[in-house]
Amino acid sequence: SQTIHQWPATLVQPVGSPLSLECTVEGTSNPNLYWYRQAAGRGLQLLFYSVGIGQISSEVPQNLSASRPQDRQFILSSKKLLLSDSGFYLCAWSTPDSFNTEAFFGQGTRLTVV
Amino acid sequence: AQSVSQHNHHVILSEAASLELGCNYSYGGTVNLFWYVQYPGQHLQLLLKYFSEDPLVKGIKGFEAEFIKSKFSFNLRKPSVQWSDTAEYFCAVIAGYSSASKIIFGSGTRLSIRP
Secondary structure (H helix, E strand, O other): OOEEEEEOOEEEEOOOOOEEEEEEEEOOOOOEEEEEEEEOOOEEEEEEEEEEOOEEEEOOOOOOEEEEEEOOEEEEEEOOOOHHHOEEEEEEEEOOOHHHOOOEEOOOEEEEEO | OOEEEOOOOEEEEEOOOOEEEOOEEEOOOOEEEEEEEEOOOOOEEEEEEEOOOOOEEEOHHHOEEEEEHHHOEEEEEEOOOOHHHOEEEEEEEEEOOOOOOOEEEOOOEEEEEEO
16 A cells, blocks of 8 residues: 655754755655645645656745655755744645545644744 | 636625535536635635535535536535635536546635634
8 A cells, every 4th residue: 555654743943954855655656746834724725746867846935945866756855944844744746647546644743933 | 627616705704603605617518616724823624515416415524515517616515614615626627538637726715713
């Protein structure tokens, strides 16, 4: 069966420090991968989307970047964190066949920038 | 670009009341639609999904949703809610049948059930 791992679960980082959140998927190949940010009253905002290795689509302008160095690995990064980067980040995957798919979510990372 | 609107931000009901949560999407072509639920402290999980067959979709825990193409709507319903239905509910859409199609979520509706 397929599983998705996201870590760390919680993170407290000072302003100006770098960030790296990692997400890996097991049990499937060539998944579509997503990074979302969940904020109260704003739902799940799609940040990045990837359909393959090295293929990243940025959905909103921001201080963050994403990379997909391997088929089932998706990394969310920042060179210098801002206070406004605090939030709950969710990684998700779906099958590439959009006719019969759904999003499967990781546990999420609670990021607090201080 | 596709988008999803959930106009009810917070709904408060008593147990046994009927529930309807609104969801509207914007996209002129073929869509697949989803409702996800997030119980307090838990992961997002799929309640139900629509894939171009019967417009009335039945999901887990007695929930159902109806796709009305002419209204661009996919409202979630339950005839009699329970306290355990307290959660946040998200509507989502994936537009078109392409490997590049992406899943877009609405802003969510928080449902509080009074015992």
